[in-house]
Amino acid sequence: MVSMLNRLHTLRPLLLAVAAILFAGTAHAQIEAFQPRFDSVLASHGVIGGGFGFVHSPAAATQFFFGKMRNETGQPVDAATAYNWASITQTMTAIAIMQLRDRGLLSLDDPAVRYVPELRQVHSDYGPIDAITIRHLLTHSGGFRNPTWPWDCDDQTNCDWQPFEPTHWTQVAAMLPYTHIAFAPGTRWSYSNLGYVFLGQIIERLSGDDFEVYIDKNILKPLEMHSSYFDRAPYFLENHVSASYLRAGAKLTQQPFNFDTGITTSNSGLKAPIPDMVNYLRFLMGDPANARYEMVLKRGSLEEMWTGVLPTIERGQPPTPYTAGPHGVQPLMGLGFFCR
Numbered sequence: 395m396v397s398m399l400n401r402l403h404t405l406r407p408l409l410l411a412v413a414a415i416l417f418a419g420t421a422h423a424q425i426e427a428f429q430p431r432f433d434s435v436l437a438s439h440g441v442i443g444g445g446f447g448f449v450h451s452p453a454a455a456t457q458f459f460f461g462k463m464r465n466e467t468g469q470p471v472d473a474a475t476a477y478n479w480a481s482i483t484q485t486m487t488a489i490a491i492m493q494l495r496d497r498g499l500l501s502l503d504d505p506a507v508r509y510v511p512e513l514r515q516v517h518s519d520y521g522p523i524d525a526i527t528i529r530h531l532l533t534h535s536g537g538f539r540n541p542t543w544p545w546d547c548d549d550q551t552n553c554d555w556q557p558f559e560p561t562h563w564t565q566v567a568a569m570l571p572y573t574h575i576a577f578a579p580g581t582r583w584s585y586s587n588l589g590y591v592f593l594g595q596i597i598e599r600l601s602g603d604d605f606e607v608y609i610d611k612n613i614l615k616p617l618e619m620h621s622s623y624f625d626r627a628p629y630f631l632e633n634h635v636s637a638s639y640l641r642a643g644a645k646l647t648q649q650p651f652n653f654d655t656g657i658t659t660s661n662s663g664l665k666a667p668i669p670d671m672v673n674y675l676r677f678l679m680g681d682p683a684n685a686r687y688e689m690v691l692k693r694g695s696l697e698e699m700w701t702g703v704l705p706t707i708e709r710g711q712p713p714t715p716y717t718a719g720p721h722g723v724q725p726l727m728g729l730g731f732f733c734r
Contacts, residue, residue, distance in 0.1 A: 432458070440644075441461065442463075443459075443462045443471040444459070446668070447672045455669075459475070463635075463637065465648075474634045476627065476635050476636060477668075479671070481662060485730050485731060487597070488532055488731070491532060492695045492699060494601070495695075502528050502532070505525070513526070516571075518537075518575040520537070520578040529729070534727055535579060535580050538584075538586040538588045542559060542560055542588055543560055544572065544573075562657060582707070583727050585708070594657075594661070605659055606624040617674060618673055619674060638651075700733050705724055706725050
């Protein structure tokens with residue numbers, strides 16, 4: 395028995411190496427088959443351009459690009475093209491909150507109003523506002539509305555005069571007396587960008603840094619995401635900003651370009667090219683040999699974030715790709731991440 399174990403122990407590195415080669419070969423073949431399908435599906439749906447990155451080993455990621463970054467100029471998508479990552483920004487906001495937690499500056503079960511006292515003005519039929527915790531904001535279970543402020547327009551055909559997003563915290567704070575809690579905190583899930591604005595305020599007030607500065611110093615720079623930024627591009631990267639469009643039938647409507655997300659930066663302001671997001675993905679996947687990953691956030695804290703808390707069900711609303719999940723698997727909400 396000892397001899398057999400010794401032989402297995404000796405063979406293990408070789409077996410692992412063979413398995414890695416087989417997996418890499420299979421993955422390579424699958425990706426080669428996937429690329430033409432990626433191009434054809436985007437083309438068939440009239441998508442202007444896009445990029446793809448696949449991280450499958452410590453080796454260089456597989457990346458390929460399709461189409462144009464701007465329909466108006468015909469400039470092709472490439473590895474330097476920066477996209478607006480929208481709500482993916484929230485994962486970094488959540489990581490920042492966990493960094494502050496791990497440094498003893500807050501508890502996830504602290505009342506959010508302790509750090510954002512303006513929340514005392516919010517109306518609730520479900521008890522004191524102190525019941526809403528940082529954990530509830532992270533899991534979209536605080537009972538706040540989805541949009542940043544209560545959009546309203548008495549003529550839906552002519553709402554262009556309204557600001558795209560509130561620019562300053564004072565604008566959001568002015569709406570808090572007209573804000574109500576829709577359900578008892580923690581009892582169910584309802585997606586809320588507004589809740590992540592509050593988390594951004596907590597990060598700023600505890601760290602003393604603007605949100606963008608904090609994330610740049612404590613996530614982007616240590617992960618070597620050197621071409622990533624928030625809101626408007628730095629001058630030397632302006633030529634790499636991707637446009638974005640809404641399609642209705644054959645009609646394309648360009649969305650705001652190279653814009654400032656204002657006070658909503660903590661829920662939607664990140665811009666980055668595919669190679670930088672590959673670096674972010676490698677951090678999330680983990681590598682015990684990379685000590686910097688542990689400095690950004692402990693592995694145990696990341697795994698805590700990926701523990702599902704609530705089913706992502708919007709009552710009275712049809713399922714979406716987020717709430718229905720792939721292949722009918724019901725996703726759960728963790729701390730800033732959708733989980734299975």
